[in-house]
Amino acid sequence: MAVQQYLHLSSGHKMPILGLGTWMAKEEETIVALNEALAMGYRHIDTAPVYLNEQAIGGVLKEWISSGKIKRSELFITTKLPTPGGNNHELVELSLRKSLQDLQLDYIDLYLIHAPFTVVLADDNGGDLKRNADGSVVIDGSTDHIGIWKEMEGLVAKGLAKSIGISNFNIKQIERLRKHCKIQPAVLQIEYHVYLQQPDLIEYCRSANIAITAYSPLGSKGVANLYKMAGVKRDLPDLFDIPAVKEIAKKYNKSAAQILLRWIVDKGISVIPKSTNSKRMHENKDIFDFKLNQQEIEQLNKLDANIRVVDFGYLKGINKHPEFPF
Ligand SMILES: NC(=O)c1ccc[n+]([C@@H]2O[C@H](COP(=O)([O-])OP(=O)(O)OC[C@H]3O[C@@H](n4cnc5c(N)ncnc54)[C@H](OP(=O)(O)O)[C@@H]3O)[C@@H](O)[C@H]2O)c1
Incomplete structure (x- = not known):
């Protein structure tokens, strides 16, 4: 059965509160x-060109739609304007058209600016990033959010995107963008979990009618490999091992992951846990048959520790970009 809860976006469209992440x-x-996720009822899928799986996703969607197993209108597909080789107003439409081609779709439900900063692709354009001699990424400091956003608005006018939004932007960047918008951003996608609650940012978005999508809601175990490959030492927190989470999980006979996800959707925030494991995909969507009580919600609220897992530290030198948000 499909997951039935939705968030109503300022664009007039609705987004299933639970989706499937596909990074890595x-x-x-x-x-x-x-294939398994669609059979289980997942209808909201989150991808991006840098995840290198849009073609694979496109093949599966095509099969489901053309065989009549699902209608295009039942799906909510998000992809993103790539940070390398995309964050430039001249590349916006080109980038979405490439994603749509790979996804075998005529339109995207939600197109996000993946990040407020821009990195440069290597000259051979094989997907690798251009690097300085010290291994740091070459940044393009000319990133112009307003120019990019005007092109994003054009995608809506052309029917290529139903809703447009941003990801990894901070309050200052969103405020500046909103002053120049004809179409307000419908969604902000950010890292959000019990250890990173960002109350000011959440409050700001609520007042601006911007829906939030929580990425890395389970603490993004997969990102550890990226830090390792980049030679960056990083101790990532284990959200499944938090005593309060384990205790609540035991009470409801649920897993720690289910408690972490339920706590997020209870806040009216959409959530896109990534799994490619059948059992865990089932588990992650099986969160609507119980409800945390107020005391439990507050217990988890108190865990906020401003611990960011995806701070892009695996892109050496990215924090020097003038639009680095954190
Ligand atoms: N906009 C952005 O900049 C941005 C950044 C990061 C992520 N995202 C999006 O958000 C999605 C989710 O974030 P994420 O992938 O970073 O991290 P996440 O969803 O917090 O965690 C995914 C990891 O947890 C494991 N997992 C999933 N369900 C589990 C369960 N029930 N019990 C135990 N382990 C479980 C997964 O392994 P298995 O696959 O083996 O189950 C995977 O290693 C991404 O896939 C991507 O679509 C966006």
């Missing part, structure tokens, strides 16, 4: 997992 899901596993 390789092509082959994406194909198997997405």
Whole structure:
């Protein structure tokens, strides 16, 4: 059965509150997992060109739609304007058209600016980033959010995107953008979990009618590999091991992951846990048959510790970009 809860966006469209994340899901596993996810009722899928799985997702969607197993209108697909080779007003429409081609879709439900900063692709354009001699990424400091946003608005006018939004922007950046918008951002996608609650940002978005999507809601275990590959030492927190989370999980006979996800949707925030494992995909969507009480919600609220897992530290030198948000 499909997951039935939705957030109503300022664009007039509705987004299923629960979606499937696909970062670091390789092509082959994406194909198997997405088939299973759609059969389980997942209808909201989050991807991006840098995840290198849009083609795999497109193949599965095409099969489901053309065989009549699902209608396009039942799906909510998000993809993003790539940070390398995309964050430039001249590349916005080109980038979405490439994603749509790979996803085998005529339109995207939600197109997000993936990040407020821009990095440069290597000259051979094989997808690798251009690097300085010290291994730091080459940044493009000319990032112009207003110019990019005007092009994003154009995508809506052309029917290529139903809703447009942003990801990893801070309050200052959103405020500046909103002053120049004809179409307000419908969604902000950010890292959000018990250890990173960002109350000011959440409050700001609520007052501006911007829906929030929580990424890395389970603490993004997969990101550890990126830090390792980049030689960055990082101790990532284990959200599943928090005593309060374990205690509440035991009470409801649920897993720690289910408690972490339920706590987020209870706040009216959409959530996109990534899994390619059948059992865990089931688990992550099986969160609507119980409800945390106020005391439990407050217990988890108190865990906020401003611990950010995805601070892009695996892109050495990215914090020097004038639009680095954190
Ligand atoms: N906009 C952005 O900049 C941005 C950044 C990061 C992420 N995202 C999006 O948000 C999605 C989710 O974030 P994320 O992938 O970083 O992290 P996440 O969803 O917090 O965690 C995913 C990890 O947890 C494991 N997992 C999933 N369900 C589980 C469960 N029930 N029990 C135990 N382990 C479980 C997964 O492994 P298995 O696959 O083996 O189950 C995977 O290693 C991404 O996939 C992507 O779509 C966006």
